[in-house]
Amino acid sequence: MLRLRGGPSLPPSLPAPAGPWGEAVPPFPPSQVQNDIDIYSLTVDSKVSSRFAHTVITSRVVNKADAVREATFQMELPKKAFITNFSMVIDGVTYPGNIKEKAAAQEQYSAAMARGESAGLVTATGRKTEQFQVSVSVAPAAKVTFELVYEELLARHLGVYELLLKVRPQQLVKHLQMDIHIFEPQGISFLETESTFMTNELAEALTTSQNKTKAHVRFKPTLSQQQKSPEKQDTVLDGNFIVRYDVDRPVSGGSIQIENGYFVHYFAPDSLSTMPKNVIFVIDKSGSMMGRKIKQTQEALIKILDDLSPHDQFNLISFSAEATKWKPLLVPASTENVNEAKSYATGIRAQGGTNINDAMLMAVQLLEKANREELLPAGSITLIILLTDGDPTAGETDPLKIQENVRKAVNGQHSLFCLGFGFDVSYAFLEKMALENGGLARRIYEDSDSALQLQDFYQEVANPLMMSVAFEYPSNAVESVTQDAFRVFFKGSELVVAGKLRDHSPDVLSAQVRGQLHGENITFVMESHVAEQEEMFRGPKYIFHSFMERLWAYLTIQQLLEQMWVNTSSRGPPGGHPRPQHLPRLFTGRAGTAGTGISWAGRLDATPSQPPSPSSPLPSFTCPQNTPAVPNTPAVPAPIQAPSVILPLPGQSVDQLCVDFRRPQELVNLLSDPDQGVEVTGHYETAKACFSWIEVTFENPQLQVHASPEHVVITRNRRNSAYKWKETLYSVMPGLKVTMDKAGLLLLSRPDRVTIGLLFWDGPGKGLRLLLQDTDRFSSHVSGTLGQFYQDVLWGPLDTADDRKRTLKVQGRDYSATRELKLDYQESPPGKEISCWSVEL
Helix, strand or coil, X not given: CEEECCCCCCCCCCCCCCCCCCEECCCCCHHHHHHCEEEEEEEEEEEEECCEEEEEEEEEEEECCCCCEEEEEEEEEECCCEEEEEEEEECCEEECCCCCCHHHHHHHXXXXXXXXXXXXXXXXXXXXXXEEEEEEEECCCCEEEEEEEEEEECCCECCEEEEEEEECCCCCCCEEEEEEEEECCCCEEEEEXXXXXXXXXXXXXXXXXXXXXXXXXXXXXXXXXXXXXXXXXXXXXXXXXEEEEEECCCCCCCEEEEECCEEEEEECCXXXXXXXXXXXXXXXXXXXXXXXXXXXXXXXXXXXXXXXXXXXXXXXXXXXXXXXECCCCCEECCHHHHHHHHHHHHCCCCCCCCCHHHHHHHHHHHHHHHHHCCCCCCCCEEEEEEEECCCCCCCCCCHHHHHHHHHHHHCCCCEEEEEEECCCCXXXXXXXXXXXXXXXXXXXXXXXXXXXHHHHHHHHHCCEEEEEEEEECCCCCEEEECCCEEEEEECCCCEEEEEEECCCCCXXXXXXXXXXXXXXXXXXXXXXXXXXXXXXXXXXXCCCCCHHHHHHHHHHHHHHHHHHHHCCCCCCCCCCCCCCCCCCCEEEEEEEECXXXXXXXXXXXXXXXXXXXXXXCCCCCCCCCCCCCCCCCCCCCCCCCCCCEEEECCCCCCCEEEEECCCCCCEEEEEEECCCCEEEEEEEECCCCEEEEEEEEECCXXXXXXXXXXXXXXXXXXXXXXXXXXXXXXXXXXXXXXXXXXXXXXXXXXXXXXXXXXXXECCCCCEEEEEEECHHHCCCCCECCCHHHHCCEEEEEECCCCXXXXXXXXXXXXXXXXXXXXXXXXXXXXXXXXXXXXXXC
C-alpha cells in the first residue's frame, strides 16, 4: 500500500470523470477545461534495457478556477506491469508512498471509502491494459505534479517484442513529450512504430533514430499539431502508440547478460527445425455458442487446419452435453484428411449443454491409445487445445473435480491450452487447468476479429522447437535462479531465466541448456565474461541502471504468484480475472499544505470489473443484389455508380480508365510486379458486382494485407492485426508505411514504388475499391487483369458513328471503351461525378 503523509484533507467532493494516460480530468464539461484543471505538461519516459521496460509518467496540472476543483489522475498500463511508485509533488514538497501487504491494503482501502475520501481502483479496461486512477482535490491556483512509475518485462510473441503506451490526454497540452529509449546488447534486428491516432501533421512530430544496439523514438507534438482543426480546441490524441522490435540472435545457447551481481539468460534459437505434433482440437458446440461464435470458430478452425504440417497428426472432438470424436484415431494431416476435417468443422451445429469433463478425458484417451499402439511419430509432441464459452453444465460439473480428473489423466505427458470465449466462461477455472498441465490459457474477446484471435493463439503454439528444456549453471557461481525448467519451447517465443551471482563468483559464467529435439537429446553450451558484461551496462547514460536486479525480482514474484494460483481453489466469478497480475497494493493517504488539501486513495485489485456485455453482432456486409425491374412501372434512370476500379494511365492524354467486371470470375489476379515485389489478388462476385475481398502481398517486407468489407487484416511473421474501417492507423516499418484516415482510405506506400490504396466505399455501388498512385513506377514485367493496362496500350480513333466510343488495344487484345459518367470513389461519399473511358472485363 502507498500512503501519503501530511495534514488534513478537504471534505470529499463529487467523483470526477476520467480519461486514461496520466491525465488530470476535471469534473466539468470539456468547454470549461481551459478555465479549470489544466494539464500544462505531460511526459512519458520509457527506458527499455534488454527487454526490461521502466516507464515514468509525469503529469503537471494547475487549477485555474477560483475555487477548489477535483481532478483525476488516470493511466492505462499493461496487465503484466508492476507499479513501483506513485507520488505527488505539492508546492515543491514530494509525498512518496509505501507498500503494504494485501490484507492490510484491503482494510485501509475500505476504511478510506467509508470516510468518503476520493478513491481509485485498478480495473481491466481492454484486452491488454488495466487502469490506475486517483482522484484529488486541488486548491485555487495550486499546482500538482503526479508521477507514476511502472515496470514490465517485454515478452516475445511471434517473433517481436511490443511496448504499448496509451495516449489520451483529453485536452491540448502545452508541453507533451514521449521518449522511448531502447538498448539491446544483442543488436536490434528491426524496429517499427504504430499509432491509432497519428495524422500527417502529427507524423512530423515523430522521430526515430537507431544504430546497431540503441534506438530512440520521440514524439513531441506542438499545440497546433494536437488540434483536430484550427477552429476546435479538441485534441486528436486518443489511442495506442506501439513500438515493436526484435534482436539479433546467436546460434549458441542464447545471450547471457550481467549487471551489478545479477544475470539474465535469454534463449530463443530460431535455427531449429519444427517438431511434428499430435494435436486434438476440443470444440464447444453447446447452445451458447450459437450464432457468431460458432461461425467464427469454424472460420478459424478451417484456417488452422490449413496450417497443419504434413508431418503432423490431428483429430477433432466436438462436445455439448455429450462428446463426439471426428475419427476413432489420430490421422495424418494429409490434404485429403484436412479437407475432410474442414467439411466436418463447417457442419458443426451449436445446441445443448456443456460437458467439458467427458470431452477432455476423450482427448487424453485418444493420445494415450495412439501412444500405446506406437502410432505417435518418434520425437513428436502432444497438444490438446480446448475452446469453450461457458461453465460446465452437463456430466461432471464441479470445476475442482474436472481439474483433478484432467490432471490425473494427462499425468504430465501432454500440454493443455485453454481458450475462453467471451466473459460468461469461468476463466479462472480454465487458466488453472491449463497451468496444471504444462500449457496456458487465453481469453478470446467477442468482436469482429475473434477468428483472428484464435488463429494468432494457434500460431504461438504451432511450431514446437524443443521439449523438456532445462537451464544449468555452476553452483559455485550462481546463488539462486528463477524458473529454469520448461516443458516446451515454441518458435517465435523466448525462454527467460534470471539469477543472482554469488559474491565471489568466477570471472566467467558458464551455462548449459539441455532439451529434446526430434527424440534426441541436445545441449547448448555458452559462456559470458562477467567483467565485460558489467562494463557494457555502465556505459549508456540513458539506460535505467540496476535494472537486472529488478528484472530478477519481477520474474520471481510473477512465478511465485502463478504457483500460488495453481495451488489454490479454482472457483471464482465467471467474469473474474484469473489471478493477480500484480503485487496487491493500495494507494491511499492525505497530504496538505496551507491553502491546499488533497485526499486520495486507490488500490490494485485482483478482480477487475467485467467489461460491458458484448455488443450485438456486427452486421456482416453483403454485396448489393441486382433488383429486377417491376413490370408496369415508369422507368427510373439508374443512379450513377462508382466503377470497380479507377486506373490512372501514365503517359496517356485521357483522364482515367474506369474498369468494371462483367464476365464470370471469382479469384482474380489483379496485378503482379516481381520487380516491385508486390501482388494484388481479389475475389469478385459477378452476380453481386463487388469484391468480397482484396489481398495485397509484399515480398519485402514480407507482409500481407487482407481487406474485406468487415475489416482490414495485416499479417506479418504469422502475426495478425485487425483494424476496422475508418479506424485511424499510422504504422512505419522498414521499407513500408501503412496509413488509414477517418474516411477509411488505407494507403500502402514504399519509397520509389507504386502506392496501393484500399477503401470500403459507402456511396452508390457500395463495396471494396482499389486505388493506385505513382503508376509510372510499374516495371515492364507488370502483369495481371489490371496490370496489363500498364504494358503497351494503344488507343484507337473515336468511333465515327458515336464519338463516345473508341477501341483500346492492350497486348494484342481489343477492348471497347465508352465515355461515361461515373462516381469517383477517391472522393468522400457521395463521391464526385467524373467523365471517364469505361471498359468491361
